[in-house]
Structure formats: structure tokens, C-alpha cells
Amino acid sequence: MSLSYRKINAVLQLKLRLMLSNLSVLFPPIFSIVFVIAMGNLIPDVDAGDAGAPFSTSGFLLSFGLIFNIAIAGITMSSSPIAEEKEKHTLRVLMTSSVKGAEYFIGSMIPILFILVLTNLLLIPASGVSFADIPVPTYLAITTLCSLISILIGYIIGVYAKNQAQASLMSTPILLMLTSTPVLKAFDENLARFLDYSYGGVLSNLSDSLAAGNGYEWNLTDASVLFVWLAAALVIFIYIYKKNGLDNG
Numbered sequence: 001m002s003l004s005y006r007k008i009n010a011v012l013q014l015k016l017r018l019m020l021s022n023l024s025v026l027f028p029p030i031f032s033i034v035f036v037i038a039m040g041n042l043i044p045d046v047d048a049g050d051a052g053a054p055f056s057t058s059g060f061l062l063s064f065g066l067i068f069n070i071a072i073a074g075i076t077m078s079s080s081p082i083a084e085e086k087e088k089h090t091l092r093v094l095m096t097s098s099v100k101g102a103e104y105f106i107g108s109m110i111p112i113l114f115i116l117v118l119t120n121l122l123l124i125p126a127s128g129v130s131f132a133d134i135p136v137p138t139y140l141a142i143t144t145l146c147s148l149i150s151i152l153i154g155y156i157i158g159v160y161a162k163n164q165a166q167a168s169l170m171s172t173p174i175l176l177m178l179t180s181t182p183v184l185k186a187f188d189e190n191l192a193r194f195l196d197y198s199y200g201g202v203l204s205n206l207s208d209s210l211a212a213g214n215g216y217e218w219n220l221t222d223a224s225v226l227f228v229w230l231a232a233a234l235v236i237f238i239y240i241y242k243k244n245g246l247d248n249g
Helices: 005-021 023-042 057-087 090-095 101-127 136-160 164-179 181-187 189-195 199-211 220-244
Strands: none
Touching: 005 023, 005 057, 005 101, 023 057, 023 101, 057 101, 057 136, 057 164, 057 181, 057 199, 101 136, 136 164, 136 199, 136 220, 164 181, 181 189, 181 199, 189 199, 199 220
């Protein structure tokens, strides 16, 4: 299947203009930074091992900020615009202008991914973790893969849902599960082992290791978890897209 870079660029610029003109779309990534900074000023600074507690304030804040940004921002920024355009029937016009589905999704994904990656980097100083303690290539690789997974999940919801209300309803349980990961991992060891097999759990392990000063090294388990989630999300998205199309409203 041949793709037109000109059409991808046209969709990209259109989506970027719409995002910049609609601050509600940019609210989740902005709020993730503001929330982490605010909570950093409220929660006492505790290092891993103090009083026997396996807890780090900066690690918790970075973990929560990453999951908030990647899960909530990633899923809502990719699902809501599709659901809105389907509801307003603007996608039908776009599809009849010879823009292919792949061109639409790629052009839509690029600005979302750029915003998520930029926010992930800004969350490092916001959480109090030092850049000197961050293996930046590994950090970018893991957070970018997780961002792609969230965007694909958002696409699945956006393509399947018939309107914004349905997309929001479908997103809620997924978002609640992902955003509660840092808390559940910190206070329940048995559940923590189970959550290690979610991409939110990999993010939590990454931020906890960095904040504790232990560094982080890729391991087979974390790499396998991310690639399985990415492959599964991609397969489900392709199936849902082929079954429902881009404008099933």
C-alpha cells in the first residue's frame, strides 16, 4: 500500500492547528506536569529505605506523572478527536477526498506523540528526579513505546465508538486501571507482581528505579511486556478498523 507523504503532512498540519486552537485537548499533558509539581510540594520527601519503607516520593511522582500523561493524555487525545469527527460527520468528507485511513492515522499520531514525548521529558525535573540519574535513551525508548500503545488504544476506542459520550464511557475503566497502578504497586506486593505485566507496571518500575538511584537496565521481561502490548494493540486496532471502518457513525 503506497502512502502519500503530502497527504500525511496535510493531516498533520490540520490536526496540529486544531489541537493548538482547542486547549481542552492539551489539558491532560499540561495538568500532569502541574499536578506533579503541586504534589511534590505537598508530599514529604521520602527516600527508598527510610524507616524500612520501600517508597520514594520523587519516584512515585514521576511514575504517576508518566502514567497520567501517557494513559490519560495519550488515550483521550487520540480517541476524542476521532469520536468527535465521526459525530459531526467531518470524517466522511475527509475520506471522500482520497485520504486513506493509514494516512489519516499516521498524520494524526505524529503531533500527539510529539506532545507526549516532550511532556515525558519535562516530568523528570518536575518530579525532582535528576537528569544526571536518567539514562535518557532508555527512558525515551520505554516512554515512547508506552505512548504508542496508549495512542493505539485510543484509536481502538475512537474507531469503535459512535460518538464522544460512548468513547468517554469506554475509556473510563481503562484509565482508572492504568492511573491506579503506582498506588497499587506501592502498597500491595502480590498485586504489584501481576501489574508488572502491564505497560503501566513497566513505567512504574522504570521511574522507581531511577528515583532510587539504582539506575535502570532493560530486561527481557519488561521488553517482552512492552512489545506484546504494542503488538496486541496494533492487531486489535487493525481488526476493529477493518470491521468498522473509520466512519461507522
